[in-house]
Amino acid sequence: MVTSLFCFGFGYTAGEIARLQPDWRIRGTTRSLTASPNKKEGVPLLQFDGQAPIAGFLEIAQDVSHILISVPPGEDGDPVYRVMGELLCRLPNLKWVGYLSTTGVYGDLGGGAATEETPCNPSGIRGQRRLDAERAWTRLYQKQGLPVHIFRLPGIYGPGRNQLVSLKAGKAHRIVKEGHVFSRIHVHDLARILIASMEKPHPGTVYNVADEYAAPPQDVVTYAAELLGIDPPPYQDFDTAEMSAMARSFYSDSKTIVNKKIKEELGISFKYPTYKEGLKSLSGDA
Structure with a gap:
């Protein structure tokens, strides 16, 4: 049976899954068909x-087996x-629902x-909203058997979205x-994890998603500059740096994400285990 994947929000990650699985039947959503084409x-x-x-x-999605x-x-x-939550519970062929959290x-x-x-x-409103959403989807699993899986994601990088760019x-x-320090994941490895x-x-179940190395963000910029053969921007102290409130909020949390579960349960080995392998593979496209 051909995998039929429906993506609520056909964005960066869903696009990588589509690239890796050209034989799957994949459909997705966009906020407005007038602002974007009806195909991506x-x-x-x-x-x-x-x-x-x-x-x-319900008629359109009768064959849907997976939802992202x-x-x-x-x-x-x-x-x-x-x-849409209650409608998803009525799909007859649904085997997997993946919710991308943080x-x-x-x-x-x-x-x-x-x-x-x-x-x-x-520590912030965005994180609290994600946690509230996780709990809501988990209740649908507990009460109605919706096959929900929670993926907690760090920063995602890859083609077109990286410090080289x-x-x-x-x-x-x-x-x-x-x-x-904070963790990150290359979009290719993220897509492979979701497919697995x-x-x-x-x-x-809940899965942490991250590569093998949590690093200070300034180290990533330094390495990217080395790959490009240019001088990196000067160091700035966090306390005195001029940043938007949004940018400053990204520095409010420091943690290392343990990825043992995805390796043991899903058999994942990383193509890009750290930012160095990932950026090096992207340096020719930057």
């Missing part, structure tokens, strides 16, 4: 604005859960390690906050 990378798109159910969804949810929650919570649900651990069992204590655009900064889970469902 050859994948048909339906409109979903988070306010009303997709018209005729990457639409972020807002002030009113998770729009996919709020508008490692921000753990809050600040002062550089310490976070496993899937680490208590959640988000930022440096060439003059937008990279080396901001130093003592002891600050789709092929080996374990409803109700």
Whole structure:
């Protein structure tokens, strides 16, 4: 049986899955068909604005076996859960639902390690919204058997989205906050992890997703500059650096994400185990 994947929010990660699985039947959503084409990378798109159910969804999605949810929650919570959650429970062939959350649900651990069992204590509103969404989807698994899987993601990088691109655009900064580290994942490895889970469902589980090395952000910029053969931007102290409130919020949490579970349960080995392998592979495209 051909895998039929429906993606709420056909974005960066879903596009990589589509690239890796050209034989799958993949469809997705976009906020507005007037603002974007009805196909992206050859994948048909339906409109979903988070306010009303997709018209005729139960008929359209009769064959859907897997659902990926990457639409972020807002002030009113998770729009996919709020508008479509009950409908998803009625799909006859559904085997897997993946919700893309964030490692921000753990809050600040002062550089310490976070496993899937680490208590959640988000330090910002975005992390709290993600945690609320996780709990809402988990309730649908517990009460109605929806085959939900939670993936807690760090920063995602890859083609077109990396510090090589930022440096060439003059937008990279080396901001130093003592002891600050965070994890990341190459979009290719993220897609492979999600595909591995789709092929080996374990409803109700939570997975941390990260590569093998949590690093200070300024080190990533320094290495990217070396690959480009240019001088890196000067170091800036976090306390005095000029940043937007959004940019500053990314420095509020410092932690190392433990990825043991995805390796043991899903058999994952990384193509890009650290940012160095990942950036080196991208340096010819920057």
